[in-house]
Amino acid sequence: MLAATLFFGSLSSFAFLYPGLSNQSLPFYMLRPMHVSAALFWIITGGVCGILIYLPKVYPFARLAPRAERSFALFWVGTILVIFGCYALKQFGGREYWAFPPWLALPLLGAWACLMWAYFAAWRSRRDSPLYVWMWTTGIVAFLATFLEQNLYHIPWFRDSFLRELTVQWKSNGSMVGAWNQMIYGTSLYLMVRISGNEQIARSRSAFFFYFLGLTNLMFNWGHHIYNLPTNHWIRHVAYGVTMTEWLILVHIIQDFRSKLAQDRKLKHLLAYRFIIASEYWVLANLVLALFMSIPAINRYTHGTHITVAHAMGATIGINTMILLSSFGYFLNIDRLRPGLKKSISRGFVVVQVSLSIFWLALITAGVLKAWRETGLGMTSFDEIMQPVRQVLFVFALAGIGLLLGMMPIIRAYWLALRQQEKEKKNGEEEPPAHHRVPESATLPEEASR
Amino acid sequence: MLKRVVLALLCTACAVFTAFVYTRKGQQGDVPPSDTARQGMLVWQGKNCQSCHQLYGLGGYLGPDLTNVAEKGDGYMRAFLKNGTARMPNFHLNDQEIAQLSAFLHWVDRSGKSKVPAQAVHWTGSYQL
Numbered sequence: 154m155l156a157a158t159l160f161f162g163s164l165s166s167f168a169f170l171y172p173g174l175s176n177q178s179l180p181f182y183m184l185r186p187m188h189v190s191a192a193l194f195w196i197i198t199g200g201v202c203g204i205l206i207y208l209p210k211v212y213p214f215a216r217l218a219p220r221a222e223r224s225f226a227l228f229w230v231g232t233i234l235v236i237f238g239c240y241a242l243k244q245f246g247g248r249e250y251w252a253f254p255p256w257l258a259l260p261l262l263g264a265w266a267c268l269m270w271a272y273f274a275a276w277r278s279r280r281d282s283p284l285y286v287w288m289w290t291t292g293i294v295a296f297l298a299t300f301l302e303q304n305l306y307h308i309p310w311f312r313d314s315f316l317r318e319l320t321v322q323w324k325s326n327g328s329m330v331g332a333w334n335q336m337i338y339g340t341s342l343y344l345m346v347r348i349s350g351n352e353q354i355a356r357s358r359s360a361f362f363f364y365f366l367g368l369t370n371l372m373f374n375w376g377h378h379i380y381n382l383p384t385n386h387w388i389r390h391v392a393y394g395v396t397m398t399e400w401l402i403l404v405h406i407i408q409d410f411r412s413k414l415a416q417d418r419k420l421k422h423l424l425a426y427r428f429i430i431a432s433e434y435w436v437l438a439n440l441v442l443a444l445f446m447s448i449p450a451i452n453r454y455t456h457g458t459h460i461t462v463a464h465a466m467g468a469t470i471g472i473n474t475m476i477l478l479s480s481f482g483y484f485l486n487i488d489r490l491r492p493g494l495k496k497s498i499s500r501g502f503v504v505v506q507v508s509l510s511i512f513w514l515a516l517i518t519a520g521v522l523k524a525w526r527e528t529g530l531g532m533t534s535f536d537e538i539m540q541p542v543r544q545v546l547f548v549f550a551l552a553g554i555g556l557l558l559g560m561m562p563i564i565r566a567y568w569l570a571l572r573q574q575e576k577e578k579k580n581g582e583e584e585p586p587a588h589h590r591v592p593e594s595a596t597l598p599e600e601a602s603r
Numbered sequence: 604m605l606k607r608v609v610l611a612l613l614c615t616a617c618a619v620f621t622a623f624v625y626t627r628k629g630q631q632g633d634v635p636p637s638d639t640a641r642q643g644m645l646v647w648q649g650k651n652c653q654s655c656h657q658l659y660g661l662g663g664y665l666g667p668d669l670t671n672v673a674e675k676g677d678g679y680m681r682a683f684l685k686n687g688t689a690r691m692p693n694f695h696l697n698d699q700e701i702a703q704l705s706a707f708l709h710w711v712d713r714s715g716k717s718k719v720p721a722q723a724v725h726w727t728g729s730y731q732l
C-alpha cells in the first residue's frame with residue numbers, strides 16, 4: 154500500500170505534465186515526444202496503480218510480492234525520468250509514441266517483469282475471478298507481448314522490407330492500446346461494481362461476451378492503422394471485419410442507456426462516480442467516430458489528418474483519463490473532502506468537459522478540412538492545404554489551455570487528499586486507513602458483496 | 604471452462620495470424636534496403652523526423668507526408684535538409700547524413716504509394732490495392 158502511495162506521488166507529477174497539450178513554439182520535435190510519452194506513461198502507470206491498489210481488496214487473503222512491487226516502482230519511475238532527460242538533450246529513438254533511445258526499453262522491461270511477479274504472486278490464489286480480474290491479467294500479459302513485439306525491429310530481418318517494418322510496428326502499437334484499455338476498463342468495471350454494489354455486472358454472460366469481443370479486437374483490429382499500405386489484402390480485410398464487430402458494442406451501449414441513466418442519476422452526487430459517467434459519454438462519442446474512420450473508404454480521407462488525433466486524444470483524455478481520475482478519486486475518498494475542495498473539483502470537472510468538447514470538435518473540424526482539401530479537392534501544395542486548418546488549430550490550442558486550467562484544481566485537490574491520507578496513516582496504523590472506510594455519502598453496502 | 608476454451612482458441616488464432624503477418628511480402632518493389640538506406644533509417648529515427656512527418660500517413664502532422672517525396676528528386680530534398688525552412692528546423696546535417704536520408708526516402712518511395720486512388724475502393728468499403 155505504501156508503494157502505491159509512493160507511485161501516486163510520481164503520478165500526479167505526470168498529471169501536471171499531461172495536460173500541457175498544445176505548444177508549438179518550443180521545438181515541436183522535442184515537445185511532441187515529451188507530451189506523448191507523458192500521456193502514455195500517465196495512462197499506463199495509472200492503470201497499473203489501479204490494479205495494485207484494488208487487487209488486494211478483491212483477494213484479501215492474497216499478497217502482492219512487496220519487494221517486486223517496490224522494484225517495479227523504482228525501475229519504472231527511474232527509467233521514465235531518464236527518458237525525459239534524454240528528450241531534453243534531444244536524444245531520440247524515433248519510434249512513434251515511444252521515441253526514446255532504444256536501450257531504455259530494457260529497464261522498462263525489467264520493471265514490467267517485477268510487476269508481473271508481484272501481480273501473479275497474488276493472482277495465484279484467486280478463486281472464480283470476476284471479469285475485472287480477467288481484464289487486468291489480460292492487460293498485463295498483453296502489454297508484455299506487445300512491448301516485446303515493438304522491439305522486434307532490432308532484428309535486421311524485420312527491416313528488410315519497409316512494409317513489414319511498418320506493419321509490425323503498428324501491429325504492436327495498435328494492440329498495446331488494447332492492452333492498457335483492458336487494465337483501465339477493468340478498473341472502471343471494478344469501481345462500478347463497488348460503487349453500485351451490483352456484483353452481477355462483472356459476472357454475467359454478456360459481460361464476458363463483450364470481454365472476448367474486446368480481446369478479439371485487441372488481437373486483430375490493429376490493421377486499421379495501415380489500411381493504405383500495399384501489403385497483403387488479408388491484413389486489411391481481417392482488420393476491417395473485426396473492427397466492424399464493434400457496432401455490436403455501440404448497439405449494446407445504446408440499448409443499456411436508459412437503465413444506465415437511471416443509475417447515473419442515483420449516484421451523480423458522488424464525485425468519483427461522475428468521472429465514470431463522463432467517460433461513458435466519451436466512449437459513445439469516440440466509438441462512433443472510430444467506427445466510421447475504420448471503414449477503409451472513409452479512412453482514405455481521414456487517415457493522416459487531425460481526425461486521427463481527435464480520436465486518439467478523445468479516447469486517452471475523455472475515456473482513459475476520466476476513468477483514472479475516478480479511480481484515484483475513489484481511492485483518495487474525494488467525496489469526504491471538505492466542501493471547498495469538492496466544489497473546486499466539481500468546477501474543474503465542468504471546465505474540463507467543456508474544453509474537451511471544444512478541443513475534440515476543433516480537431517475534427519481541422520481534420521475534415523484537411524481531408525477535404527487534400528483528398529477531396531486533390532490539392533498538392535502542403536502549405537495551401539494547411540492554411541485554413543491552422544486557424545482551426547488555434548481554437549484547439551485555446552481549448553487545450555482551458556483543459557489545463559480545468560485540470561489544475563482537480564490535481565490540487567487530489568494532491569491535498571493524498572497528503573491527508575498519508576498523515577492519517579502515520580497517525581495510527583490500528584485505525585483503518587481512509588480508503589477502507591465506506592464513503593458516508595454512499596449509502597450502498599460497499600463491502601457486502603464480498 | 605468454456606471461457607478457457609475460448610481464450611485458448613483466440614490465442615492460437617492470434618499466433619497463427621501473427622506468423623502469417625510476419626512472413627507476408629509486400630506486392631511491389633519491396634526490396635531490402637541498401638546499407639546507406641539502413642543508415643538513413645537510423646538518422647531518421649535519431650532526429651525524430653517522424654514527430655512532424657508521416658510515412659504512409661503515420662506520424663506527426665506538422666509537416667507533409669514524405670512517403671513519396673523522393674519522386675521530387677535529390678536536389679529538392681537536399682534543399683530542405685540542408686537549410687530547413689521557416690517551420691522545419693535546420694538540423695545541421697552533414698553531406699553523408701543527407702545522402703543516407705535520401706537513400707532511405709528512395710527506399711520508402713519504392714515500397715508503394717501513400718495515397719489510395721479512388722478507383723481502388725471496393726463496394727464493401729474495403730480497398731483492393
Ligand code: HEM
Pocket residue numbers: 330334377378396399440443444446447452455456457461462464465468469472473660661662
Ligand atoms: C480508448 C481506446 C483507444 C485509444 C486510446 C486509441 C488510441 C489511438 C491512437 C494513439 C492512434 C494513433 C493516432 C495518431 O497517430 O495521432 C489511434 C489510431 C486509430 N484508431 Fe484508436 N484508440 C482507441 C480505440 C479505438 C477503437 C475502439 C477503434 C475502432 C473502432 C479505433 C480505431 C482507430 C483507427 C482506425 C486509427 C487509425 C487512424 C488513421 O491513422 O487513419 N481505435 N488510436
